[in-house]
Amino acid sequence: MVSNNLGSFELTDVSVTYGSETAVAGVTMHIPAESVTALIGPSGCGKSTLLRCLNRMNDEIGNVTIEGKLLLDGVDIYDSRAVDPVELRKRVGQVFQKPNPFPMTIFDNVAYGPRTHGVKKKSELDQIVEESLRRAALWKEVKDLLKKHAFELSGGQQQRLCIARALATEPEVLLMDEPASSLDPISTQQIEDTIATLKESVTIVIVTHNMQQAARVSDQTAFMLRDSMERPASLVEMGETRMMFTNPSDKRTEEYITGRFG
Amino acid sequence: MNVRARIRRARAYELIAKVVLGACAALSLGVALLFVGYIFSRGIGFVSLEFITQPPRKFMTEGGILPAVVGTFLLTLGTALLTIPVGVMAGIYLAEYAPRSRRTRVIRLAIANMAGVPSVVYGLFGLALFVTVFGWGRSVLAGAATLACLTLPVIITATEEALRQIPSDLRRASLALGATRLRTIGRVVLPAAAPGIVTGSILGLSRAAGETAPILLTAVAFFAPIATSPMSQTMALPYHLFIMATQATKDAPQMVWGTALVLVAGISILNMIIATWRSNQRRKMRW
Incomplete structure (x- = not known):
């Protein structure tokens, strides 16, 4: 995978409303291509909600209104004439909190995306599957087990399989919603190593509860907060991870990072 | 009360619960064994190859029951063909597409009620509609259509329940890869739900196979030769x-x-085949 500098997001005044309740309001941020951006904040601060806007998975919930502008490489992803959600999700992959492989073989899991997008030739699929598993650092462990059922893998392996599955459509962006929160420390370490390699070719946006993890893996950090239940959540500040963790400009960020709440 | 006394009391309750629950389980098993054992001991003397492969002779006092075996097979097959495609698709609609609205809840309630209507009412309905209005007469077709009305709600409900068991994370994973909703259902959700759908359908069909009232007025005769067409009486x-x-x-x-x-x-063998198949499938489907 060569760097092509694709996959940067430009969010301007983004709000998300479920029914009549606004969950997130006024988020403006730049997510640069081929780097890791961490979204941190206490539970209910709208990190995952914001993440789901980036691949329009909020559309599937129903009764959701999204306002503001979300540009991916300069194109409005909510402009239905320019972008179809199905096509968008090929470009913006997602890895979920709990490993959720499909009940099928390891090979079929990874080949699901390419098949969905019309790849039929066996040789081509073989190549995509191998490449994706290599990028997810799982190839060595499973290369002789491709016909095995995905549920025979361990939790950590399953999550890397889910990463490989998402990579198989060659996305520009990979969204990760607390990808290691259900895993043991060693598996977490492996996922973090994978993220470090992947960012050379893919933009990564990761939601995490774990501040050490954000500090370890990310280049930029965005801190979100919902001050009170009466008001929607918002972005407190965003900056280079090193700066955010050593010298945050907002007092609330400092309090959260040092563990005084959340 | 001191701690020790409380623990002793809790242990006593535990023991009583175990005994009562166990006794109920044993009673149920006993009834089932008695039932099967009695039918077996009374019936085994008459069952022979001839009994299953010969038509009756001399006003049913000799010969076998072949036309009845074939008739029940055809009625059940007809019911399956009429209900499974429609029932499964309706179940998919209710589980995957229907909006969460009052109207959907009313439809679901109506289907549940349909499943509770006494089967003789379906028989009467079949007589009025299929036999008389449609002019199909007493026939395999009219009987299967009547049994289908009775089985359809069971299959719809079984399908819907089986689909609801599938974690929504699997659907999201597929959608997030750029799959359409239809593909998500066809490639991920339905295969995962298949054991539940098949089991529910077979239970519904084996119920239908054993029903008397619905076919009484719509399909059967005291004596008839082996049915040769959907319009034959059987x-x-x-x-x-x-x-x-x-x-x-x-x-x-x-x-x-x-x-x-x-x-x-016959019904037991059918159920056992399905149970074996299902437990094989289950091993592949743990989450």
Whole structure:
């Protein structure tokens, strides 16, 4: 995978409303291509909600209104004439909190995306599957087990399989919603190593509860907060991870990072 | 009360609960064993290759029950063909597409009620609609259509329940890869739900296979040759049982146990095949 500098997001005044309740309001941020951006904040601060806007998975919930502008490489992803959600999700992959492989073989899991997008030739699929598993650092462990059922893998392996599955459509962006929160420390370490390699070719946006993890893996950090239940959540500040963790400009960020709440 | 006394009391309750629950389980098992054992011991003397492969002779006092076996098979097959495609698709709609609205809840409630209507009412309905208005007469087709009305809600409900068991994370994973909703259902959700759908459908069909009231007015005859077309009138095992037990000549009431055994054995074998298949599938589907 060569760097092509694709996959940067430009969010301007983004709000998300479920029914009549606004969950997130006024988020403006730049997510640069081929780097890791961490979204941190206490539970209910709208990190995952914001993440789901980036691949329009909020559309599937129903009764959701999204306002503001979300540009991916300069194109409005909510402009239905320019972008179809199905096509968008090929470009913006997602890895979920709990490993959720499909009940099928390891090979079929990874080949699901390419098949969905019309790849039929066996040789081509073989190549995509191998490449994706290599990028997810799982190839060595499973290369002789491709016909095995995905549920025979361990939790950590399953999550890397889910990463490989998402990579198989060659996305520009990979969204990760607390990808290691259900895993043991060693598996977490492996996922973090994978993220470090992947960012050379893919933009990564990761939601995490774990501040050490954000500090370890990310280049930029965005801190979100919902001050009170009466008001929607918002972005407190965003900056280079090193700066955010050593010298945050907002007092609330400092309090959260040092563990005084959340 | 001190701690020790409280623990002793809790242990006593635990023991009582175990004994009561266990006794109920044993009682249920006992009833089932008695039922199967009795039918087996009364019926086994009549069941032979001839009994299953020959038509009856001399007013049912000799020969076998072949036309009834074939009739029940055809009625069940017809019911399956009429209900499974429509029922499964309706279940998919309700589980995957229907909006969460009042109207959907009303529809779901109506379907549940349909499943509770006594089967003889379906028989009457089948007589009025299929036999008379559609002019199909008493026939395999009219009987299967009547049994289909009775089985459809069971299959819809079974499908819907099986689909709801599938974690929504699997759907999201597929959608997030750029798959459409239809592809998500076809490639991920339905295969995962198949064991539940098949089991529910077979239970519904085996219920239909054993029903007497719906076919009484729409399909069966006391004596008929092996059905050769959907428009033929037919014999069927449950009705044969009923008529032999209530109205037949002197030796026949003994033979009726043979018929009962064939009916129970057939349905049991069907259920056992499905149970085995299902437990094989289950091993691949843990989450």
